[in-house]
Amino acid sequence: MKKSSRILIAFFSLLLIVLYFVPIWSISLQAPQYPEGLGMKIWINKMSGDLNIINGLNHYIGMKTIHPESIKELSVMPLVIAFFIAAGLLVSILNKRKLVLAWIVLFVIAGIAGMTDFYMWEYDYGHNLDPTAAIKITGMNYQPPLIGSKNLLNFTATSLPDTGGYIFFITGIVFILVFFYERKTREKTGGKI
Amino acid sequence: MKKSKLISKAVLLGIFITVISAGFYSCSEKNSKTLSLSGDEASKVYIEPGKYDEFYYFVSGGFSGQMSVYGIPSGRMFKVIPVFSVNPENGYGYTEETKPMLNTSYGFVPWDDAHHSELSQTDGVPDGRWVFINGNNTPRIARIDLKTFKTVEIIEIPNSSGNHSSPFTTPNTDYVVAGTRFSVPVPNRDVPITSYKEGFKGALTFIKVDKNTGNMSIEYQLLTPPYDYDLSHSGKGPSDGWFFFSCYNSEEANSLLEVNASQKDKDYILAVNYRMIEDMLKSGIGKEMDTKYVHNVWNDETHSATSTMMNSTKTILPDDVKGALYYIPCPKSPHGTDVDPTGEYITAGGKLSTVIPVFAFSKIKKAIDEKLFDGDAEGIPILKYDACLSGEVKNPGLGPLHTEFDGKGFAYTSAFISSEVVKWSLDTKEVVDRIPVYYSIGHLSIPGGDSKKPWGKYLIALNKMTKDRYLPTGPELTQSAQLIDISGDKMRILLDFPTIGEPHYAQGIPADLVTKNQLKIYRIEDNKNPYAVKSINDARAEKIGNVVHIYFAATRSHFTPDNFEGVNLGDTVYFHMTNLEQDWDIPHGFAVMGNNNSEMLVMPGETCSLKWVPTRAGIFPIYCTDFCSALHQEMQGYVRVSPKDANVPLKYSLGNEKK
Numbered sequence: 001m002k003k004s005s006r007i008l009i010a011f012f013s014l015l016l017i018v019l020y021f022v023p024i025w026s027i028s029l030q031a032p033q034y035p036e037g038l039g040m041k042i043w044i045n046k047m048s049g050d051l052n053i054i055n056g057l058n059h060y061i062g063m064k065t066i067h068p069e070s071i072k073e074l075s076v077m078p079l080v081i082a083f084f085i086a087a088g089l090l091v092s093i094l095n096k097r098k099l100v101l102a103w104i105v106l107f108v109i110a111g112i113a114g115m116t117d118f119y120m121w122e123y124d125y126g127h128n129l130d131p132t133a134a135i136k137i138t139g140m141n142y143q144p145p146l147i148g149s150k151n152l153l154n155f156t157a158t159s160l161p162d163t164g165g166y167i168f169f170i171t172g173i174v175f176i177l178v179f180f181y182e183r184k185t186r187e188k189t190g191g192k193i
Numbered sequence: 194m195k196k197s198k199l200i201s202k203a204v205l206l207g208i209f210i211t212v213i214s215a216g217f218y219s220c221s222e223k224n225s226k227t228l229s230l231s232g233d234e235a236s237k238v239y240i241e242p243g244k245y246d247e248f249y250y251f252v253s254g255g256f257s258g259q260m261s262v263y264g265i266p267s268g269r270m271f272k273v274i275p276v277f278s279v280n281p282e283n284g285y286g287y288t289e290e291t292k293p294m295l296n297t298s299y300g301f302v303p304w305d306d307a308h309h310s311e312l313s314q315t316d317g318v319p320d321g322r323w324v325f326i327n328g329n330n331t332p333r334i335a336r337i338d339l340k341t342f343k344t345v346e347i348i349e350i351p352n353s354s355g356n357h358s359s360p361f362t363t364p365n366t367d368y369v370v371a372g373t374r375f376s377v378p379v380p381n382r383d384v385p386i387t388s389y390k391e392g393f394k395g396a397l398t399f400i401k402v403d404k405n406t407g408n409m410s411i412e413y414q415l416l417t418p419p420y421d422y423d424l425s426h427s428g429k430g431p432s433d434g435w436f437f438f439s440c441y442n443s444e445e446a447n448s449l450l451e452v453n454a455s456q457k458d459k460d461y462i463l464a465v466n467y468r469m470i471e472d473m474l475k476s477g478i479g480k481e482m483d484t485k486y487v488h489n490v491w492n493d494e495t496h497s498a499t500s501t502m503m504n505s506t507k508t509i510l511p512d513d514v515k516g517a518l519y520y521i522p523c524p525k526s527p528h529g530t531d532v533d534p535t536g537e538y539i540t541a542g543g544k545l546s547t548v549i550p551v552f553a554f555s556k557i558k559k560a561i562d563e564k565l566f567d568g569d570a571e572g573i574p575i576l577k578y579d580a581c582l583s584g585e586v587k588n589p590g591l592g593p594l595h596t597e598f599d600g601k602g603f604a605y606t607s608a609f610i611s612s613e614v615v616k617w618s619l620d621t622k623e624v625v626d627r628i629p630v631y632y633s634i635g636h637l638s639i640p641g642g643d644s645k646k647p648w649g650k651y652l653i654a655l656n657k658m659t660k661d662r663y664l665p666t667g668p669e670l671t672q673s674a675q676l677i678d679i680s681g682d683k684m685r686i687l688l689d690f691p692t693i694g695e696p697h698y699a700q701g702i703p704a705d706l707v708t709k710n711q712l713k714i715y716r717i718e719d720n721k722n723p724y725a726v727k728s729i730n731d732a733r734a735e736k737i738g739n740v741v742h743i744y745f746a747a748t749r750s751h752f753t754p755d756n757f758e759g760v761n762l763g764d765t766v767y768f769h770m771t772n773l774e775q776d777w778d779i780p781h782g783f784a785v786m787g788n789n790n791s792e793m794l795v796m797p798g799e800t801c802s803l804k805w806v807p808t809r810a811g812i813f814p815i816y817c818t819d820f821c822s823a824l825h826q827e828m829q830g831y832v833r834v835s836p837k838d839a840n841v842p843l844k845y846s847l848g849n850e851k852k
Contacts, residue, residue, distance in 0.1 A: 056748060
């Protein structure tokens with residue numbers, strides 16, 4: 001691979017370190033009584049924001065309270081990200097285009113697994129409601145959107161990637177671009193790496 | 194003094210004419226209402242729904258004892274801050290935590306007469322940290338924290354009586370002062386009232402303010418001749434380090450003051466060089482006098498007040514501070530004394546005077562240096578009037594009282610008897626404009642109008658009577674203030690707005706200087722009230738002898754716990770409620786049926802305690818009084834009260850889970 005490709009790979013692998021310091025996902029809630037909005041941020045290892053207020057409000061519809069310490073994904077994600085940082089650096093050192101592809105495949109799998117897990121988590125919170133809740137509306141569930149906006153009673157919930165999420169996507173895209181660039185270069189030159 | 198007699202006759206005639214014409218106001222067609230408005234006044238005071246006013250205004254509640262908060266220019270009231278009077282609306286003075294705030298050396302005093310709101314200053318400019326206000330009747334000064342809009346400190350002033358020339362501040366709020374309106378024996382004791390001239394004193398109290406915490410402590414009391422100290426202001430710029438107190442009754446009358454204190458042609462402004470006294474204090478002047486006064490301090494972490502009895506103050510006699518005190522003669526019972534933004538000019542409103550004297554500080558200094566004295570009063574030199582005078586404002590209206598400044602070279606004086614605001618030039622001493630107000634104006638106020646940097650856009654007239662200005666409400670009418678636009682050459686009335694109590698005085702400040710410090714909630718982690726429950730798991734009830742302590746939590750939309758049994762007649766019950774919410778604008782309230790007490794409102798993260806002594810057996814509902822949520826009406830519970838000798842065990846529960 002070209003030196004520039006290897007530098008790019010190393011750089012973006014290291015950029016993933018930022019994920020330990022910024023949230024990856026953001027769910028924001030707007031309601032008439034909350035003109036300033038309520039928010040919840042998901043990090044790779046914790047949750048932050050107005051969690052207590054959201055938990056307090058959710059008891060009316062019988063939603064389970066969110067306890068970050070009981071969410072096992074928050075202890076797994078830091079390890080997964082560590083793996084991709086190390087693996088990315090290794091790919092850059094070993095200088096093999098096929099390893100780039102392998103990294104991409106694993107990364108995409110991790111991304112899809114993460115989003116699926118997130119969807120299932122949202123489904124669980126939105127559907128498994130306390131039958132004795134004060135507010136019960138037949139046919140209504142309170143699952144927040146995976147990505148985008150949705151009206152849930154008086155709240156409009158918006159779910160979007162946060163800084164860390166964007167870095168994750170961009171890193172994946174950079175790896176893919178590097179891979180195709182290298183393949184094209186090889187076809188042109190007909191050479192082997 | 195033939196001339197002065199003529200002047201007082203003229204004034205009396207003026208008063209007579211005013212009284213007669215006041216009679217005409219009420220029976221003739223409302224000539225006052227034919228006031229011509231130019232048409233765009235409404236848009237000048239209209240604040241779009243959801244938008245903010247430009248200024249906060251802190252309006253004294255006068256005899257209500259409280260302070261109200263207004264937005265200007267809209268004239269909308271946002272809040273009444275309980276200060277010197279009990280407030281069953283939120284439990285101030287009723288909850289166990291707030292009762293000590295109203296403690297005095299006379300015991301619990303549930304009311305006072307609040308007069309002058311005074312914003313704290315930095316470098317001579319209002320800084321939006323605190324606002325002070327005086328209690329006139331049982332001498333006290335309160336400090337309100339503008340982070341929480343809560344009264345956080347009240348200090349009693351001993352040896353004082355009628356705490357009127359108070360609580361005016363120095364340019365960096367290192368002192369606030371408290372001058373006595375009534376001279377009294379010091380120390381106060383049983384003497385014939387007619388011994389006034391022998392043993393009575395006028396105490397001027399200098400109170401140190403901690404520059405970080407704002408905490409007040411009495412530094413010393415100057416015991417001056419027994420005059421009636423009316424108002425005061427500190428110097429600034431060239432006059433920094435001086436304080437000016439106006440006084441009337443230099444006649445030393447103790448009865449029918451209306452006549453007996455109006456005999457002399459001139460009374461005084463007392464100039465106090467407090468920086469010089471500060472230096473003298475280091476050499477140990479003055480003497481500690483046994484006295485009793487309380488110091489009440491609120492703590493935002495324990496959410497409660499403590500009241501401490503203090504036992505002595507340092508008193509200083511004029512002879513101890515020679516060279517630091519001078520009387521400036523001032524025509525006829527001066528009321529307000531005000532210092533212009535540059536600090537060079539000192540004006541006085543002689544209630545019965547036909548001119549406004551304007552003194553120049555440079556001339557006062559010169560008169561002191563050259564010893565241009567006109568005798569002395571109990572050893573305090575009296576400066577020569579003409580030597581101190583910069584000029585006199587002629588035709589300032591009848592009954593001039595108070596002056597504030599716009600920072601553009603103009604002064605505005607209220608005239609009580611002729612019911613008008615008079616605008617005059619500091620430079621030429623000429624009246625340049627006048628505008629009638631409705632009716633009988635006392636103080637007036639310009640945001641920062643007594644400071645180095647007035648925001649000279651609006652003037653508020655604080656009136657004493659409304660008569661026909663509003664829909665009538667029986668014999669007791671509303672009181673009111675008026676908003677006047679002073680941005681142009683001519684003053685323009687924009688708005689009348691009603692106030693609580695009497696709008697005695699008010700101070701205003703640009704809103705952003707206050708909003709940037711606002712506290713939204715109390716952090717539950719920081720709650721150090723000994724009766725707090727930090728989580729619902731700590732909620733409980735305990736009985737010690739015949740005292741029941743109920744430690745419970747409020748969250749939307751229930752109390753934890755909400756059913757209590759085991760209270761007997763003869764028991765005293767304390768409800769210690771913690772609002773566990775950590776969300777803005779979610780207070781919870783609490784009340785119990787038949788309580789000989791108020792309700793309480795508890796802010797997010799706060800703990801309050803309400804006492805209840807049940808008077809009969811039965812089932813007593815409790816409920817949340819502040820509409821907190823959609824299921825607020827469900828936020829309720831019961832307390833069972835059993836006869837004295839019944840043997841019902843103490844039990845508490847939530848959702849039928851008994852404990």
